[in-house]
Amino acid sequence: MSDVTVEAVADAMYAMVKECHGKRQLKAIDLTKAMAERFGDACDKPLGKEAIRLLIEDERCTYSYIGGSYIVLTPEK
Amino acid sequence: MKKPTPLVDELEKGPWPSFVKEIKKSADGPMASDLLSVLERSYDDKIGHWKHGGLVGVKGYGAGVIGRYNDLAGEFPDAAEFHTIRINPPAGWFYTSDVLRQLCDIWERHGSGLTNFHGATGDAVFLGAKTVELEPLFDELLAAGFDLGGSGSALRTPSCCCGKARCEWACFDTMAVTRELTHVYQDEMHRPAFPYKFKIKASGCPNDCVGAIARSDLSIIGTWRDDIQIDKTGLAKYVAEGKPNIQRDVVERCPTRCMRFAKGQLDIDNDECVRCMHCINALPNALAPGKDRGAMLLVGGKAPILGGALLSSLLVPFIKLEPPYEDIKELLVAIWDLWSEHGKNRERVGEFIQRIGLANFLEQIGLDPQPEMVAHPRTNPYIALHEDKP
Numbered sequence: 001m002s003d004v005t006v007e008a009v010a011d012a013m014y015a016m017v018k019e020c021h022g023k024r025q026l027k028a029i030d031l032t033k034a035m036a037e038r039f040g041d042a043c044d045k046p047l048g049k050e051a052i053r054l055l056i057e058d059e060r061c062t063y064s065y066i067g068g069s070y071i072v073l074t075p076e077k
Numbered sequence: 078m079k080k081p082t083p084l085v086d087e088l089e090k091g092p093w094p095s096f097v098k099e100i101k102k103s104a105d106g107p108m109a110s111d112l113l114s115v116l117e118r119s120y121d122d123k124i125g126h127w128k129h130g131g132l133v134g135v136k137g138y139g140a141g142v143i144g145r146y147n148d149l150a151g152e153f154p155d156a157a158e159f160h161t162i163r164i165n166p167p168a169g170w171f172y173t174s175d176v177l178r179q180l181c182d183i184w185e186r187h188g189s190g191l192t193n194f195h196g197a198t199g200d201a202v203f204l205g206a207k208t209v210e211l212e213p214l215f216d217e218l219l220a221a222g223f224d225l226g227g228s229g230s231a232l233r234t235p236s237c238c239c240g241k242a243r244c245e246w247a248c249f250d251t252m253a254v255t256r257e258l259t260h261v262y263q264d265e266m267h268r269p270a271f272p273y274k275f276k277i278k279a280s281g282c283p284n285d286c287v288g289a290i291a292r293s294d295l296s297i298i299g300t301w302r303d304d305i306q307i308d309k310t311g312l313a314k315y316v317a318e319g320k321p322n323i324q325r326d327v328v329e330r331c332p333t334r335c336m337r338f339a340k341g342q343l344d345i346d347n348d349e350c351v352r353c354m355h356c357i358n359a360l361p362n363a364l365a366p367g368k369d370r371g372a373m374l375l376v377g378g379k380a381p382i383l384g385g386a387l388l389s390s391l392l393v394p395f396i397k398l399e400p401p402y403e404d405i406k407e408l409l410v411a412i413w414d415l416w417s418e419h420g421k422n423r424e425r426v427g428e429f430i431q432r433i434g435l436a437n438f439l440e441q442i443g444l445d446p447q448p449e450m451v452a453h454p455r456t457n458p459y460i461a462l463h464e465d466k467p
Contacts, residue, residue, distance in 0.1 A: 052269065053264075063268075069230035
C-alpha cells in the first residue's frame with residue numbers, strides 16, 4: 001500500500017470538482033468515494049475529510065446550498 | 078416605514094402577539110422597513126418573493142448561514158440580501174441578561190436587529206444580514222464565545238430540554254449530553270458531509286418537551302427501568318382534596334390500564350406501564366419516575382418537508398447514559414457511516430431505514446433486534462419460515 005498525502009488527494013478532488021463544474025453537483029461523499037476508488041486503501045474516510053477541509057480552507061472550493069449541500073469551485077472575485 | 082403597508086398592518090389587530098408589531102419596533106432601520114414592504118408586495122401579488130441558498134457563508138464553514146435573497150432587489154435594496162444566521166445556543170437555552178445584551182449589540186452593529194429566540198431548529202436566530210457583514214459578525218460572535226449552528230446537509234445543532242437544571246422528572250442530564258455531542262461533532266455540524274440533515278434532540282423524560290420523537294433523526298428520551306415512586310403522604314392529600322378525580326382522571330386514562338385505585342390506595346402493575354407519564358403529570362406531588370433512570374434511543378423522526386412525517390422508532394430500549402457517552406457516540410458513527418455510504422441525496426435516516434428495511438439496518442450498524450422494536454404484531458399469518466441450508 002503506497003502512502004498518499006492529503007495534498008495529493010486534495011489536488012485530485014479539485015480536478016474532479018473542476019471537471020464536473022456546470023455538469024454535475026458533487027457532495028462530500030461523492031469526492032470521498034471517488035478518491036477511495038482512485039487511491040485504494042491508502043485513501044480512507046478521515047484522509048478524504050482532511051482533504052476536503054484543505055480544499056475549503058485554501059479557498060479553491062466552497063460549500064453551496066441548492067436543496068442540499070455541495071462542494072463547488074470558489075467563484076472568482 | 079418607508080412605504081404604507083395596509084395589508085400587513087391588518088396583522089397588528091387583535092389581542093394576540095403580532096410579528097408585524099415586533100418588526101415595526103425595529104423599523105427605524107431600513108432593513109426591517111423593506112422587509113415588511115416585500116411582504117406587503119407578496120400579499121398583493123399572491124406569490125413569495127424570497128429564494129434561499131447559494132454560496133453565502135463564512136470562510137471554512139458550509140453551515141450556519143442561510144442565504145436569503147428577494148427578487149425585487151431594485152425596488153427594496155435594503156432587503157435585497159437578508160441572510161439568516163443560526164447561532165449555537167447554550168444547552169437548555171440558559172443565558173445571563175448580560176450575554177443577551179452582548180448578542181443584541183453585536184447584531185445591531187452587523188444586521189437588521191431582528192432576532193428569533195429560538196427558531197424551530199433550537200438555534201438562536203439572527204434574521205437579516207448582508208453578505209459583506211457575515212465575516213465581521215462571525216468574528217465578533219467567536220470573540221463573545223459563540224459559534225454558528227448547523228444547516229444544510231449536516232448535523233444540526235443538537236437541542237435539549239432544561240433537564241436536571243429545572244425539572245425533577247429528568248431521567249438523565251440532557252444538557253451534559255447535548256453539550257458533549259455538540260463539542261465532539263463540530264466538523265459534522267459545520268462541514269456538511271451527509272446525504273441530508275441529521276437532528277439530535279434530547280428530552281429528559283417521556284413528556285418529550287423538545288418534541289424529539291416527531292422531529293429528530295436521533296431522539297434521546299429519558300425513561301426508567303424500575304417502579305414508579307409513590308409518595309403516600311402526597312397521594313393522601315390528593316385523595317382528601319378529591320382533585321383530581323383519581324379513578325376517572327388518572328386510572329381510567331392510563332393507556333395500558335395498569336393501575337388500580339381502591340380505599341385510598343393506588344396499585345401500579347409496573348410491568349404493564351409504558352412510561353406515558355400521564356399519571357405522574359396528573360399527580361406530581363404523589364408520583365415520580367423510578368430511581369433506576371436512563372434513556373431510550375429512537376431513530377428516524379422527521380417533519381413533512383419532503384415526503385411525509387415520520388415518528389421515531391425505538392432502537393435502544395434503555396441505556397444508562399453516563400459520561401463520556403461512548404455508547405451513543407459509537408451508535409451515531411455507525412449510523413452516519415452506513416447512511417452516508419448508501420443514502421440517496423436528500424434522504425433522511427428514517428426514509429433510508431424504510432427503503433432498506435429495519436432488519437438490514439440493524440445488521441449493518443451491529444445491533445441485535447429486540448421485541449421492543451416491534452411497533453405492532455404481524456398481521457399476515459401466511460409467512461413461511463425457511464430454515465437456512467447447511
